[in-house]
Amino acid sequence: MHQELSSVPRGQRHATSLLQSCMWVAIAPLLFAISLHAQQSLSINTLLPQPTKLQASAGALPLTSLFTVASNAVRNPVLASATRRMLDEIEQKTSTQLSKTLGSETGNATLTITLTDPTPQRPTLETDESYTLNVTASRITLQAANVFGALHGLETIKQLVEPQNGVYVIPAVSITDNPRFPWRGLMLDVGRHFLPLPVIYRTIDAMAAVKLNVLHLHLTEDQGFRLESKRFPRLTEMGSDGLFYTQEQMRSVIAYASAHGVRIVPEFDVPGHVTSWLVGYPELGSMPHDYKIGRTFGVWDPALDPTKESTYKFLDSFIEEMAALFPDEYMHMGGDESNGKDWKANPAIAAYMQQHKIKSTDDLQVYFSTRVLALVKKHKKQMVGWDEILQPNTPKDAIIQSWRGAASLNTAASQGNRSILSAPYYLDAMKTAERMYLDDPIPADSKLTPEQTKLILGGEVTMWAEQVTQETVDSRVWPRTAALAERFWSPQNVRDVDDLYRRLEVESIRLDALGLTHISVPNMGLRQLAGSERGAAQLAVLISTLTPASFHFRYEQQKTSQLTPMGNVVDFTRPDPPLRQDFRLLVERYLHTTDAEHELARQQLESLFHAWIATRPSIDALALDHPLLNGVKLRREQLPQLGFLGVQSLGFIEAKSPPDPAWVQTQAVLLKQAAEPHDIVDFVVLPPLQSLLDASQQH
Numbered sequence: 001m002h003q004e005l006s007s008v009p010r011g012q013r014h015a016t017s018l019l020q021s022c023m024w025v026a027i028a029p030l031l032f033a034i035s036l037h038a039q040q041s042l043s044i045n046t047l048l049p050q051p052t053k054l055q056a057s058a059g060a061l062p063l064t065s066l067f068t069v070a071s072n073a074v075r076n077p078v079l080a081s082a083t084r085r086m087l088d089e090i091e092q093k094t095s096t097q098l099s100k101t102l103g104s105e106t107g108n109a110t111l112t113i114t115l116t117d118p119t120p121q122r123p124t125l126e127t128d129e130s131y132t133l134n135v136t137a138s139r140i141t142l143q144a145a146n147v148f149g150a151l152h153g154l155e156t157i158k159q160l161v162e163p164q165n166g167v168y169v170i171p172a173v174s175i176t177d178n179p180r181f182p183w184r185g186l187m188l189d190v191g192r193h194f195l196p197l198p199v200i201y202r203t204i205d206a207m208a209a210v211k212l213n214v215l216h217l218h219l220t221e222d223q224g225f226r227l228e229s230k231r232f233p234r235l236t237e238m239g240s241d242g243l244f245y246t247q248e249q250m251r252s253v254i255a256y257a258s259a260h261g262v263r264i265v266p267e268f269d270v271p272g273h274v275t276s277w278l279v280g281y282p283e284l285g286s287m288p289h290d291y292k293i294g295r296t297f298g299v300w301d302p303a304l305d306p307t308k309e310s311t312y313k314f315l316d317s318f319i320e321e322m323a324a325l326f327p328d329e330y331m332h333m334g335g336d337e338s339n340g341k342d343w344k345a346n347p348a349i350a351a352y353m354q355q356h357k358i359k360s361t362d363d364l365q366v367y368f369s370t371r372v373l374a375l376v377k378k379h380k381k382q383m384v385g386w387d388e389i390l391q392p393n394t395p396k397d398a399i400i401q402s403w404r405g406a407a408s409l410n411t412a413a414s415q416g417n418r419s420i421l422s423a424p425y426y427l428d429a430m431k432t433a434e435r436m437y438l439d440d441p442i443p444a445d446s447k448l449t450p451e452q453t454k455l456i457l458g459g460e461v462t463m464w465a466e467q468v469t470q471e472t473v474d475s476r477v478w479p480r481t482a483a484l485a486e487r488f489w490s491p492q493n494v495r496d497v498d499d500l501y502r503r504l505e506v507e508s509i510r511l512d513a514l515g516l517t518h519i520s521v522p523n524m525g526l527r528q529l530a531g532s533e534r535g536a537a538q539l540a541v542l543i544s545t546l547t548p549a550s551f552h553f554r555y556e557q558q559k560t561s562q563l564t565p566m567g568n569v570v571d572f573t574r575p576d577p578p579l580r581q582d583f584r585l586l587v588e589r590y591l592h593t594t595d596a597e598h599e600l601a602r603q604q605l606e607s608l609f610h611a612w613i614a615t616r617p618s619i620d621a622l623a624l625d626h627p628l629l630n631g632v633k634l635r636r637e638q639l640p641q642l643g644f645l646g647v648q649s650l651g652f653i654e655a656k657s658p659p660d661p662a663w664v665q666t667q668a669v670l671l672k673q674a675a676e677p678h679d680i681v682d683f684v685v686l687p688p689l690q691s692l693l694d695a696s697q698q699h
């Protein structure tokens with residue numbers, strides 16, 4: 001059977017699955033294990049990202065302690081360590097003791113890895129990342145042009161391991177896979193809140209697991225300069241609060257990233273967002289302020305002085321130093337949100353503009369970024385910048401990272417500039433994985449010509465750090481970023497949201513096993529907020545229904561700064577938590593099935609609603625001794641009311657007797673109030689409750 005990946009329309013996936021009685025079948029996620037588990041022999045495709053082509057056949061390779069690996073590239077250290085990691089992880093997952101040697105005798109090995117060119121050890125934008133993987137009942141062959149394609153194949157093998165009939169197997173399958181885009185990135189803002197090395201390392205682990213290949217480090221901000229410069233030591237001595245990476249540490253990060261197929265692209269943001277530079281080197285600034293490390297967030301006035309040759313002399317030397325430290329061919333020089341105020345305020349800069357016929361501060365920024373681009377090129381790098389650097393006369397070799405909207409991506413491409421899309425992928429906006437996933441760098445209705453389309457290199461998810469700390473960052477990044485990893489890797493027509501969530505749930509657990517803290521830290525937070533494990537279990541019922549409010553609402557409420565403590569309820573809620581999708585599917589099942597399935601869904605809904613109702617006395621009691629719970633006082637009151645709405649709607653639907661209009665009116669008001677922003681956390685369960693309320697009136 002050949003199954004091209006197709007996007008089965010939403011809602012039909014489940015029915016289609018039941019028709020395909022063999023092999024690769026998608027099963028809708030079930031809130032609680034139910035009837036479909038009887039079909040033991042099904043293999044469930046949980047690959048994330050989905051491969052370009054997948055052909056399943058009958059049979060499976062059993063995992064036993066006789067499993068061996070051999071390659072024609074045993075001397076490639078990247079391959080040796082990646083193979084070892086794969087074997088360690090499979091051993092852990094299946095509790096099957098495995099031999100950890102990578103042999104060169106490919107004749108009899110269970111897994112044979114063949115590389116066309118065994119030499120490359122560092123990924124580049126041009127690296128061919130494709131691979132083919134064939135699994136039969138007795139052999140696996142993995143072929144790739146180089147080790148970086150092989151790394152992706154090894155990740156796919158790990159994701160294929162599954163239990164079948166009581167033993168762990170790798171199902172027989174033939175995969176041909178390659179990325180849709182060569183630039184599949186994640187940006188971490190380590191400037192506003194410093195993220196220490198363990199965060200960086202585990203982020204790289206997770207990126208490799210989902211085939212992302214660019215870690216963009218936003219290293220400098222008004223609030224902190226986070227990388228040692230030996231030539232300009234005051235940058236970190238005076239601009240970092242002691243929170244920065246040494247060059248030696250950064251070299252280790254780069255080596256670790258390379259060994260995981262990930263490029264490190266550093267960003268030094270100029271000419272704005274530079275307050276931390278100016279604390280130690282005020283002469284670079286446009287005004288003679290008494291510069292201090294920024295604590296509050298926003299767009300600040302300080303900017304490098306673009307009219308002084310000494311500024312370019314400094315940047316020339318700094319870029320030279322950084323170009324030697326970072327092996328990647330690309331260097332990001334920022335360029336965003338420079339408001340021009342300090343430029344206008346300085347009479348010498350105004351005179352310079354007049355003398356050189358520079359009409360606006362935007363044009364002055366073009367002049368500045370053209371000079372910076374020349375310096376970056378002088379040191380053998382290509383420059384990336386935020387979309388402000390794009391003007392009609394921007395040099396064609398600058399790469400534009402589009403953050404204010406997809407428009408600049410297309411403008412860049414039509415001007416002949418390469419570009420990267422980030423605007424829809426701002427994790428701090430707290431949108432659902434679904435919302436972001438459906439935004440495509442090249443949508444089906446794109447007006448670009450095929451030539452222009454080629455200039456779109458891919459996308460980058462961005463984690464701005466105003467409202468995250470080293471504790472909470474993982475839960476903001478994962479698993480939502482895995483959804484976008486699929487957007488950037490898989491064919492454009494892979495867009496089935498239910499199927500995404502089914503696989504995302506599995507991937508989230510795989511990332512948890514890798515050491516990511518997106519599940520463990522929120523759970524730790526519950527125990528801290530509630531002061532006991534029992535209290536945490538009660539609180540979990542409430543927290544599972546909540547998601548952090550949008551960036552802007554939180555900012556307005558909290559006036560969040562670098563000094564704001566971040567151990568409140570909002571910080572331990574998870575963006576797009578699993579209950580949103582699970583509850584939606586459960587209500588759909590209740591409303592659209594009959595007989596046993598309908599009855600089971602009814603029972604599950606009823607217990608859920610009773611659990612919500614029961615939070616009232618338990619959390620009120622907890623809050624007496626745990627005052628941080630008062631931060632969500634309104635949500636604590638609303639959840640039990642939503643539970644009553646649910647139970648009573650079920651009652652009306654089952655009795656086929658419509659409710660009294662006054663009751664409906666009260667519930668409608670409750671839903672409306674529960675949807676209003678408050679307590680800097682939002683409910684994720686409201687639309688399905690509305691569906692139940694609507695259904696209760698249809699008899």
Ligand code: ACM
Pocket residue numbers: 336337386403
């Ligand atoms: C940005 O969000 N200022 C690039």
